[in-house]
Amino acid sequence: xxxxxxxxxxxxxxxxxxxxxxxxxxxxxxxxxxxxxxxxxxxxxxxxxxxxxxxxxxxxxxxxxxxxxxxxxxxxxxxxxxxxxxxxxxxxxxxxxxxxxxxxxxxxxxxxxxxxxxxxxxxxxxxxxxxxxxxxxxxxxxxxxxxxxxxxxxxxxxxxxxxxxxxxxxxxxxxxxxxxxxxxxxxxxxxxxxxxxxxxxxxxxxxxxxxxxxxxxxxxxxxxxxxxxxxxxxxxxxxxxxxxxxxxxxxxxxxxxxxxxxxxxxxxxxxxxxxxxxxxxxxxxxxxxxxxxxxxxxxxxxxxxxxxxxxxxxxxxxxxxxxxxxxxxxxxxxxxxxxxxxxxxxxxxxxxxxxxxxxxxxxxxxxxxxxxxxxxxxxxxxxxxxxxxxxxxxxxxxxxxxxxxxxxxxxxxxxxxxxxxxxxxxxxxxxxxxxxxxxxxxxxxxxxxxxxxxxxxxxxxxxx
RNA sequence: GGCGCGGUACCCAAGUGGCUAAGGGAAGGGUCUGCAAAACCCUCAUUCAGCGGUUCGAAUCCGCUCCGCGCCUCCA
Numbered sequence: 001x002x003x004x005x006x007x008x009x010x011x012x013x014x015x016x017x018x019x020x021x022x023x024x025x026x027x028x029x030x031x032x033x034x035x036x037x038x039x040x041x042x043x044x045x046x047x048x049x050x051x052x053x054x055x056x057x058x059x060x061x062x063x064x065x066x067x068x069x070x071x072x073x074x075x076x077x078x079x080x081x082x083x084x085x086x087x088x089x090x091x092x093x094x095x096x097x098x099x100x101x102x103x104x105x106x107x108x109x110x111x112x113x114x115x116x117x118x119x120x121x122x123x124x125x126x127x128x129x130x131x132x133x134x135x136x137x138x139x140x141x142x143x144x145x146x147x148x149x150x151x152x153x154x155x156x157x158x159x160x161x162x163x164x165x166x167x168x169x170x171x172x173x174x175x176x177x178x179x180x181x182x183x184x185x186x187x188x189x190x191x192x193x194x195x196x197x198x199x200x201x202x203x204x205x206x207x208x209x210x211x212x213x214x215x216x217x218x219x220x221x222x223x224x225x226x227x228x229x230x231x232x233x234x235x236x237x238x239x240x241x242x243x244x245x246x247x248x249x250x251x252x253x254x255x256x257x258x259x260x261x262x263x264x265x266x267x268x269x270x271x272x273x274x275x276x277x278x279x280x281x282x283x284x285x286x287x288x289x290x291x292x293x294x295x296x297x298x299x300x301x302x303x304x305x306x307x308x309x310x311x312x313x314x315x316x317x318x319x320x321x322x323x324x325x326x327x328x329x330x331x332x333x334x335x336x337x338x339x340x341x342x343x344x345x346x347x348x349x350x351x352x353x354x355x356x357x358x359x360x361x362x363x364x365x366x367x368x369x370x371x372x373x374x375x376x377x378x379x380x381x382x383x384x385x386x387x388x389x390x391x392x393x394x395x396x397x398x399x400x401x402x403x404x405x406x407x408x409x410x411x412x413x414x415x416x417x418x419x420x421x422x423x424x425x426x427x428x429x430x431x432x433x434x435x436x437x438x439x440x441x442x443x444x445x446x447x448x449x450x451x452x453x454x455x456x457x458x459x460x461x462x463x464x
Numbered sequence: 465g466g467c468g469c470g471g472u473a474c475c476c477a478a479g480u481g482g483c484u485a486a487g488g489g490a491a492g493g494g495u496c497u498g499c500a501a502a503a504c505c506c507u508c509a510u511u512c513a514g515c516g517g518u519u520c521g522a523a524u525c526c527g528c529u530c531c532g533c534g535c536c537u538c539c540a
Contacts, residue, residue, distance in 0.1 A: 227540035
């Protein structure tokens, strides 16, 4: 197996993964603020990192995978007044919906952590920053002093001086420097709050991810990830406050960022108003199609959402399923302990380990399917062994890409038996030249989502 | 204004110094077939936005130009 190489935003280089602990990879990805239905953009990182985990595990690593929910913040409070329910209920509701969406897409559970359940760790961190001179208190708020970190800007590769020119938001007079950011915010009347040394309040954005990642994974964990739109200011601020807290530059070793999903040539974003609920896409095209669509572009490039493209993905996936179904029906189920095709496995592995090149990995899968189809069309006698290898190889790849066999709904033993009977009856009709009747059977089955295909190998069936 | 990313066939998309520029979708022709579908075979970029340069050799490196996008404010 090739070494895993990945692109690091911090150094702007592709580096070889050398985990802090040789057999264990620790990953923290910034989750979301649950304040609305998850859109397709939210699913990109989730699906991608689901594949990352599966691949690292395939390589033999144990993977610690942590994702947070920022379940208290300004937007949740705003949403709360809009919906007329408590902030905690808002968060709970949208976390629930998000988790359901992940399940629909076949994303495995992470270790999920919540801000509201970790106030102690957050307050402790803020306190230490204040004590160390990296933060200051102003009327119940606490701000991080960016000028206390000379390397501030190293992740997003910008300098404080360059940014001042563009900063045109109303600068809070209480801030020493315009780029200083809130670690703790004093509660206003009626807002949810937690007690702290600076009075009742809540954490600012950014601090939760530092506190939670360090608490769950410890200093120098391997990979910190998120969408590109988090590079600045979120991740930049995380680095600054974490390194200030630790007293040394040992926060995360590698920073990975996935590109934005776009809709109508703009970033899919709630504030832009151009969002498509993830669930809607899944309901229209199926989970597998959405998943394949999201993996069909390299994770760092932006990807443009369109129904046409997801429909294409659905078509491509159907071809894969059709081939595998046919092979199983013609050759029987492959030996689960049998060999895989080394050459195809190598193609796939090479792509996956080179910064998780999922389009390349998908191409490798198509390579297997192409050979399997050739074999099915060939008609030679001694094909079963090779076919078994290819089916195993393809299914192994499908598993790593997260296309579970039962994701689209398993037909089950009974359906399989029934279909064998129906196909048998229909073939008798055809032998008797009762074509009108046979065609009707085929048409009727199509209505319920089952496609019959007649070939020299016999009749096979699959779901549409 | 600052920082950054990208422009590869009809569409999507890999490839970032060297065998004939992956793969998918769409399209056209053919084989097979009761029909349909699928599958298979063939066709589909002498060329990688444009112009210069470096090199024995570039889609890949450098410079300029044009176009699109992201961040700099909440964002996955």
